[in-house]
Amino acid sequence: MSAGTYAPRPGAAPLGRMIAAQTAFETRMLLRNGEQLLLTVVIPSLLLVLFSAVDIIDTGPGEAVDFLAPGVLALAVMSTAFTGQAIATGFERRYGVLKRLGASPLPRWALMSAKSLSVLVTEILQVALLTAIAFALGWSPQGDPFSVLLLLVLGTAAFSGLGLLMAGTLRAEATLAAANLVFLLLLVGGGVIVPLDRFPDGVGQALALLPISALSEGLRDVLQHGSSLPWGELGILAVWAVLGLGAAARFFRWE
Numbered sequence: 001m002s003a004g005t006y007a008p009r010p011g012a013a014p015l016g017r018m019i020a021a022q023t024a025f026e027t028r029m030l031l032r033n034g035e036q037l038l039l040t041v042v043i044p045s046l047l048l049v050l051f052s053a054v055d056i057i058d059t060g061p062g063e064a065v066d067f068l069a070p071g072v073l074a075l076a077v078m079s080t081a082f083t084g085q086a087i088a089t090g091f092e093r094r095y096g097v098l099k100r101l102g103a104s105p106l107p108r109w110a111l112m113s114a115k116s117l118s119v120l121v122t123e124i125l126q127v128a129l130l131t132a133i134a135f136a137l138g139w140s141p142q143g144d145p146f147s148v149l150l151l152l153v154l155g156t157a158a159f160s161g162l163g164l165l166m167a168g169t170l171r172a173e174a175t176l177a178a179a180n181l182v183f184l185l186l187l188v189g190g191g192v193i194v195p196l197d198r199f200p201d202g203v204g205q206a207l208a209l210l211p212i213s214a215l216s217e218g219l220r221d222v223l224q225h226g227s228s229l230p231w232g233e234l235g236i237l238a239v240w241a242v243l244g245l246g247a248a249a250r251f252f253r254w255e
Helices: 015-032 034-053 064-094 097-102 108-136 145-169 172-189 201-207 211-223 231-251
Strands: none
Touching (some): 015 034, 015 108, 034 108, 064 097, 064 108, 108 145, 145 211
């Protein structure tokens, strides 16, 4: 046996392995949280089934599920990237988890990257589940999958930036209340369930500038109407992504 076989080898693991381990940890924590599962899985699924099966809101010509499925997919992105991430990160900041992780070999940017990757993993599971439910309800999507993917990625970036900004600047209790309130308000006024043309003209035009409205309408243009890249909605999401992520990077407080 050669000398030094059992000698310790101090040092950080490779960066990629650290990010992967942190991503897996963040994803497990998210999926184990009952409140987060309610927001990310249960509520979108119930809304899709209820409003598709019961004629409560006039969604225009065609099957209700063809209108509702894109909006519910947008809601799922918002619930994970914004509401869930804001609440979880806010309480991690309060309890000093972020401060301790910031002192570990994992760089702070890598920690935020792991959180973003965890959001993407969760969204993949959400989209798979909601798509299966929508197909069971008779959904017949159209359009280009690349356009859908681009909308979902930009929507995730926009909501992640806003969620991290809220979690990094407000107290945890304020983040919890504000994130849930925003979720409810955008559920009603973001074109998810209620078409934007049901609102007065000025109100509808203002609501169309919100990220949830841009994501809902963009997905609807592609999946329901078979449109090509919805440049207007993509532009709105890109602006929100730049503003949200930039502000989060500038004003996020780790303690």
